[in-house]
Amino acid sequence: MCKTLTIISLLTLAVGGQIPAADVVLENDRVRLVIGADAQWQALVDKVTSRDYYAAGKKIPLATVRVGNRSCPANHASLADGRLALKFDGCDTECVYQVTPNPDWIAFQLQRISGARPSHLTVFSVGVTLTNRVGPVLNAAWNDQYAICLRGINLQTHGQAARRRDFVELMASSQDEPGPKLEGSGVALLAAPPGELRAALGRLAAAYDLPRNEADGIASHDLPIARQSYWFLNFAENEVDKVIECCRRTGFRQVMLGSSAWCTQVGHYTFNTTRYPDGLESLRRTVAKLHQAGILVGMHTFASKISKTDAYVTPVPDRRFVVSRTATLDGDIGANDTTIRTRTDLSQWPGSPVCKQKFWEGNVTKHQEVVINDEIISYNRIGPDGKWDTFEGCRRGAWKTRAAAHKAGTECRQYAVDGGINGYIVDLDSTLFDETSSRLAEIFNTCQFDMVYFDGSEDVDHRRYSYYSAKAHAVPMRKFTKRPLIHQGGGFVNELWHSFTRDATIDQYPGTYLALIAWGGRLQKWPTWITLSAR
Secondary structure, eight states: OOSOOEEEESSSEETTEEOOTTOEEEEOSSEEEEEOTTSBEEEEEETTTOOBOBOTTSOOBSOEEEETTEEEEEEEEEEETTEEEEEETTSOOEEEEEEEEOSSEEEEEEEEEESSOOSEEEEEEEEESOOSEEETTTTEEEOSSOEEEEEESSTTOEEEEEEOSSSEEEEEEEESSSSSOSTTOEEEEEEEOHHHHHHHHHHHHHHTTOSOOEETTEEGGGSGGGGSOOEEEOOOGGGHHHHHHHHHHHOOOEEEEOHHHHEEETTTTEEOTTTSTTTHHHHHHHHHHHHHTTOEEEEEEOOSEEETTSTTTSSSOOSOBOEEEEEEBSSOBOTTOSOEEBSSOOTTSTTOTTOSOOOOTTOGGGGOEEEETTEEEEOSEEESTTTOOEEESOBSSGGGOOOOOBOTTOEEEEEOEETTTTEEEBOTTSHHHHHHHHHHHHHHHHHTOSEEEETTTTOSOGGGHHHHHHHHHHHHHHHOOOSSOEEEESOOOGGGTTTOOSOOEEOSOHHHHHHHHHTTOOOSSOOSOEEOOOO
């Protein structure tokens, strides 16, 4: 292995001959990357065996920007002072990356954009001939001899592997909003024998402070506890001895405690004192007793949403929820009006007979609400037929908010709803998420839970799904003090690979099956649970 890391532009030899003076070579101890002056890949070479794993002839641009309705592939690449500059066909955009070699990887991080600003960016893309095994969530392709992996170096960069006809494309993408801007988006390309890849991924996670969850340098998903069975149970403090006996008789050494067993409202995480009379102390005693019996205990929770009965919603609804739709009042309305007209097309709001969306989680009625100032109003229907500009059959002051008069021109907001718990989805960029995740961490750390199940973390702002789904896990995980944790739940995405322990399950919830059918699946029978294979 060589000791010196290099970034070479032009005056060097590539595999198979002389590199033209405008081409770029990037290399570390393991791999040599050759990119043409036209921003097309030329080679991806294992320096130990001299084997080229680039999918030759596929014409894959290194990056692509979306400007307006145009998709513009990179068509020019140049390197100077450790910065890779890319220009694009069809627009005057230029993206400049800082290139940082490391013995295990070569990192590319976007530093500057000039010209037309893109809304979306394929930060990096490469086609490889490794088709034996593909990890879509890991964003890697490998065989018995070699592995190539493309990892984001922060949450704003999403990786995804895709099988093509005779090669695999590894991609990483980002977008300009909502959430963090494009600048800072970055990836690391790792290339190594498969047996060395996991250790390199661990070093990458530490170097860039990615979400991670390990013990003595071993990721939680590689620990024996990741492959043990668990009971998913709802029980009270006075039932803990029954749970211990259940575990003794079956051999299970892990128990996941359902959220509804101890929590009456998600958000402030109000305790159910009927089942846990002393609140937090009762829950702490329960977990401690299970620990004394040698049983790991998990907290099942909802971190990205808030119950409609919680104090964040009633009697005054918080403004820090995801807003799905807006409208504008057409005229003044009184506190008792049950028909509310807007200046806005409401045809795609829930409750409209012509709405394109046919499936609404937990039943459409849970979504038929509009928030005006500090009042929540539920409605029966969108009408009148053909105009679709009116909320009809309104029930004023829903969820114990105060019915009030509102002026013409006032904004009408629809908060994004999770129909499973009948709650509103938190704006994960807001201070509300910091407040609720800190409260959750207070309970988790006080009770010394060993496992966490983030339920419904796929219920986030879908305008940037992977970023927000990852953030729904990563923010509270950083506040939990115990390591390793068994980390699982919904919304497992590429950004969480270093932290996630094992795949989620979907319990027997009818809406789930209706969703699967709506997405084109077929259901032969109604199972008790479904295992989701995510890694």
